[in-house]
Amino acid sequence: MRRFLFPLAVFIVLAGFLAAGLRLNPREVPSPLIGKPVPAFRLAQLQASDKSIGPEDLRGKVWLLNVWASWCVSCRQEHPVLIELDRQKKITIVGLNYKDERLAAINWLNQHGGDPYMVSAVDVDGRVGIDFGVYGVPETFLVDKNGVIRYKHIGPVTAEALKTKILPLAEELARG
Amino acid sequence: MVKEIMNLSAGLQKLALALRRLSIVLLLMSGLHPALAADGMAQPVGDPVVEARVNKLAEELRCLTCMGQSIADSQSSFSSDMKREIRDMIKAGKNDKEIIEFMVQRYGDFVLYRPPVKSTTWLLWGGPFLLLILSLVFLLAKLRKRRGQAATELTETEHQAAVQLLGKREGDRP
Numbered sequence: 001m002r003r004f005l006f007p008l009a010v011f012i013v014l015a016g017f018l019a020a021g022l023r024l025n026p027r028e029v030p031s032p033l034i035g036k037p038v039p040a041f042r043l044a045q046l047q048a049s050d051k052s053i054g055p056e057d058l059r060g061k062v063w064l065l066n067v068w069a070s071w072c073v074s075c076r077q078e079h080p081v082l083i084e085l086d087r088q089k090k091i092t093i094v095g096l097n098y099k100d101e102r103l104a105a106i107n108w109l110n111q112h113g114g115d116p117y118m119v120s121a122v123d124v125d126g127r128v129g130i131d132f133g134v135y136g137v138p139e140t141f142l143v144d145k146n147g148v149i150r151y152k153h154i155g156p157v158t159a160e161a162l163k164t165k166i167l168p169l170a171e172e173l174a175r176g
Numbered sequence: 177m178v179k180e181i182m183n184l185s186a187g188l189q190k191l192a193l194a195l196r197r198l199s200i201v202l203l204l205m206s207g208l209h210p211a212l213a214a215d216g217m218a219q220p221v222g223d224p225v226v227e228a229r230v231n232k233l234a235e236e237l238r239c240l241t242c243m244g245q246s247i248a249d250s251q252s253s254f255s256s257d258m259k260r261e262i263r264d265m266i267k268a269g270k271n272d273k274e275i276i277e278f279m280v281q282r283y284g285d286f287v288l289y290r291p292p293v294k295s296t297t298w299l300l301w302g303g304p305f306l307l308l309i310l311s312l313v314f315l316l317a318k319l320r321k322r323r324g325q326a327a328t329e330l331t332e333t334e335h336q337a338a339v340q341l342l343g344k345r346e347g348d349r350p
Contacts, residue, residue: 029286030284030286032284126257130257135241136241
């Protein structure tokens with residue numbers, strides 16, 4: 001009987017590791033940009049192509065950078081959440097329209113309940129996206145008053161993620 | 177027996193020849209039909225030296241949207257963007273280390289197909305060797321125990337019992 005004890009113990013430990021591994025989300029790659037300044041960019045605005053936007057314009061504000069595109073399916077899931085967030089006026093939301101076409105993007109906003117963004121920057125070739133380490137859309141960054149990235153949310157923003165993580169941290173950053 | 181081996185090796189040679197012909201045909205087909213070439217490879221072919229470096233670097237980087245593939249293996253739009261970025265950096269005169277560093281700064285160590293050895297990854301790199309050493313120690317201990325058992329002499333009563341069981345001559349005792 002005792003000779004089975006050791007293999008059994010090994011099996012249980014191994015099963016424990018595998019069970020823990022199953023719970024991890026492989027798509028959630030921690031961003032090395034947390035705690036680093038927002039990458040510099042200056043891009044044309046979506047709704048007013050003659051105007052530009054860059055992080056300097058948002059100094060002194062706590063803001064969200066939401067990477068989205070009209071071709072992105074899960075963006076439809078988070079869009080109502082962002083619209084509701086914009087309605088509450090708790091935080092400035094800036095969009096990064098990633099590898100999209102201007103007309104398609106504007107149409108998409110109109111079809112999906114409106115434009116929750118203070119302004120959307122147009123990143124046609126995805127270069128600014130690479131600077132932000134974007135690999136899947138949607139992704140959302142929380143930036144503090146000094147232009148430092150404090151948090152990254154991968155995947156669609158949910159009401160729960162806003163309530164438990166993003167907004168409490170944003171309020172703390174706005175006070176500090 | 178020898179004849180059978182000869183037959184087998186002749187058969188294998190024929191098979192190898194057929195495979196080689198097939199691969200040449202496939203190669204020609206892919207060259208003749210640009211439509212067959214995948215999206216990621218349909219980039220305008222530039223300087224072969226640059227392209228070789230792009231490919232070498234792309235093999236070192238993980239495609240983050242497809243996880244199990246390197247950027248060189250993948251044809252996703254993420255990978256073609258990364259290849260474009262690498263190509264531009266090479267043309268701007270950056271060296272390989274600077275390019276890898278650029279990617280790590282944005283995407284973290286996870287983007288490296290071969291994880292670096294550091295404090296958080298020692299178990300990953302050292303684990304197999306640790307297991308090897310542990311199992312060697314285990315094996316040696318087992319072997320030593322077994323040798324100890326085999327070397328014990330029989331007592332007089334045990335010897336008598338053995339002789340009785342075997343029913344052989346008493347005079348054979350060594």
